[in-house]
Amino acid sequence: MSAIVGFVLSGLGFLLITVPFGLWLGYRGRSETATDQLEGQPFAKWAIILGWLWVVFWLLALLSYLWILL
Template sequence: MSAIVGFVLSGLGFFLITVPFGIWLGYRGRTETAAGSHEGGPFAKWAIVLGWLWVAFWLLALLSYLWILL
């Protein structure tokens, strides 16, 4: 369950506040699926990937904005 919620929160990365929770739930979902208690490994994997892509996007956007200001 946490893998799916993490995937949704990572997908809503344009809100910026949901990304850390999505990444955290993605890692948590990955450990749950590795323990064999739940299914949802692909959701956990893509929650992590999508979350880190949003982090990279926001960092590049911030650096671009600061570059323009200088």
């Protein structure tokens, strides 16, 4: 369950506040699915991938914004 919620929260990364929760739930979901052999492994994997992509996007956006100000 946490893998699916993490996937949704990571997908909503344009809101910025949901990314850390999506990453946390993605890693938590990955560990849960690995130990219990549940079927949420792809959701957990993509929650982590999307979360880190949004982190990179927001860091690049911040750096470009700061570059413009200089």
